[in-house]
Amino acid sequence: MNDTLDRTNQTLADRLREFAKSFGLPRLIIAGFLLLLFIAAPFVGADFWTQISNTINRFSWNAIMVLAMVPMIHSGCGLNFGLPLGIISGLLGATLSIEFGFTGPMSFLMAILIATPFAVILGTLYGWLLNKIKGGEMMIATYVGFSSVSFMCMMWLLLPYHSPTMVWGFAGKGLRTTISLEGFYDKVLAGFLQINIGNLSIPTGTLLFFAVLAFGMWAFLHTKTGTAMTAVGSNPTFARAAGVNVDKMRMLSVILSTWLAAIGILVYEQGFGFIQLYMAPFYMALPAVSAILIGGATVNKATIANVIIGTFLFQGIVTMTPTVMNNMIHMDMSEVIRVVASQGMILYALTRKTEATK
């Protein structure tokens, strides 16, 4: 009785405070900041619809890599700082597809097909490793990512690629740092059913592709295997007692995450128009990690909504700050804001007390 009375007597400030607490203060600050940017944009001479288009575009490039975070968070492996490993599978698929002479939309399909076995093999090894070192996943994931990227740097130079569109012209061997996708799968998804109204343009195909994958992920998490995976993440002892093979579930989640990262980089490339090799995948895990955290995920809890909200907020800030800041105070502080906001978000998440014990 008293309880209900209290609730009705709550002031607005109390409710706001409660909301802020459940939503997380840093998240609120970032969302407020983005809102401010959107409001300020027309006043400083930046076209509102162009800004929206840019944000949606970048959202469509990056969303799948953020989605790749979900399975590992669910199975209790933490944030997948080893995303570059999956990205490398994707890059292998992309380069091999071009090397084998596929062009146009076919090259995209083949890139996905070729990337898949690599993602499964690398994901299995990676999952096996992470099962050996439960409790220390995140740090080791980071360095697995780094090692694999720097190892592949050597491989890009040494592997016998010959396609003239990809290798250095004068040497005839060794892949270029950036490879143009014109004639291959440049905008292959983005161009599908693209909507253009004035300055607003929406890459419908890419968004649909993401929607399909996101729905697939959502559906998977509601299958028997999916719920078992979530159980492993939230309470491994209980899951083991219920007869779930913990290691197998974790392994599955890692493979899934790696595969999604591979698809994610391919989708990114078709939007961006270039394949970036060598050191480019090095820090790609950090934006994806901070995006999902900004969206409301924690180290051991994440939903599809977190992915969508987080990617939109993060990419919104990345695209809006340079133009708005530059026009407003003639100082391009966007880099600083991006670094502080995204790393600050990761720090915030790492310092939260987590309920699940390893």
Added chain:
Amino acid sequence: MKNKRRFFFRLGAIVLLAAIAACMMVIGRGHTVYIDNKSLEYEGETYAPYYRATVYVNGERVSKLQPKERAGATNIGQSFSMTLELIKDKDGETETVDIALKLPYNMDGIIVNIPGYMAGLPQDAWMSEFVSTPTEAEMQDEEIPTEEEDVLAGAEF
């Protein structure tokens, strides 16, 4: 009691470090001294340059100056000393002088005019500040490298 002692100990350490820092700021201030063998006009009179002027700093020969020439030497701290070997005219005698100067703390580059100094003029006549003009390349704004480009930057390690 113990806390108080710790407080004074810390205070002492901070004061000591601050004192050392202040000391370093005085004795470590670097200056570049430019020695000119140029004619100087002061209050209507012209002081002609020397036929030859050889500059020694710390026993090392810095330069042998003809008229209208300039030598440069770096110095840490505010007391600067040099030895000059001067020849007034073509057939003149060599005259050796030791010069000790107090350099002003807030000047980076200091020009010392030899004819003016030798004529015993007041300090502001023969000493002036050297203001360097940045070159074209130095005036250009630079691109600040971003995170991604840093990865191999440590290769210098």
Added chain:
Amino acid sequence: MKKDNKIFTFLRDNSVPIMFVIICAVCIPVSGFSYGYLLNEIVTRMGRNIFLILALLIPIMSGMGLNFGMTLGAMAGEIALILVSDWQIWGIPGVVLAMILSIPISILLGAFCGKILNMAKGREMITSYIISFFMNGIYQLVVLYMMGSIIPIKHFSVKLPRGYGIRNTVSLLNMRQCLDNLLAVRVDGVKIPVLTFLIIGVLCVFIVWFRKTKLGQDMRAVGQDMNVARDAGINVERTRIISIVMSTVLAGFGMVIYLQNMGNIATYSSHSQIGMFCIAALLVGGASVDKASIGNVFLGVILFHTMFIVAPKAGAQITGDSMIGEYFRVFVSYAVITVALIMYETKKRKHKSAAAQQLQAAQNEEAAK
């Protein structure tokens, strides 16, 4: 049989250094460098880097793992050096002044880092790693936007022409190698920076002495088991913060020594990889995440830097592409850290399960009675 076992254990415990000895043994002849050149380079790099790496020892002692946050100290050292070169303080006084200036900045950053790490117990390493990224953003804010506009900077050789911000490279020409050259001795063409080594020696003695002090003992106790230490009346949080602060301050000094040897500051990148390379070097010397000695530091620097010097040339000789060697040494640095982290985590798990088994056995015995 027993002897064989001993050899096997030795090989297993020292696998990383042994692997490096082999890499170096293969690469040195292939690279074609003369031994005089190599020796000279290694001695220079020892003087340049050992102080920085020693800064890592204290957090390891207190069980906080590899301090990726030492980058913070490096930033403090850089900020101090930027100020000193703007004030035109040259030579050894400049170095001393920079060290003193770096202390308050380091303490501030270290305390911040320690506070956060106390909130993230059990994942100190990943957290300190992210802190270094986070602080890099703040560092850019200070150096690129606040210096010249809020913090007075006047020298055009330091400041960007637009009126605020620091240039990409700040020259330290006037204090270049001033520590290394004072008291330097040449033996057979190899320049030995005696003063730098003396400073390193003092730090080594300090670390050995510090281990025996009350605070040092506390740190080791905290490193062994936080709960036991807390029961014994040790203020665990405070001890951990002190350990990070000390590490940060030492890293700041180390960075000043490092940069006076290099002769210029790459304002936006000097610090970014320093933590990674220092940690790799320490691990190459046979250290692990929870155990490191001064000997590991020296051995690590020698082996790691030999590899670092010869790898590009050896790579170019073997494959005909100079970039291969560059990538190879970067890969090896990361791989070493990865392997060390994996070994540490598996060992930790093994201990845990062994303890659990012991407990189980004891309980069974109880039950049998």
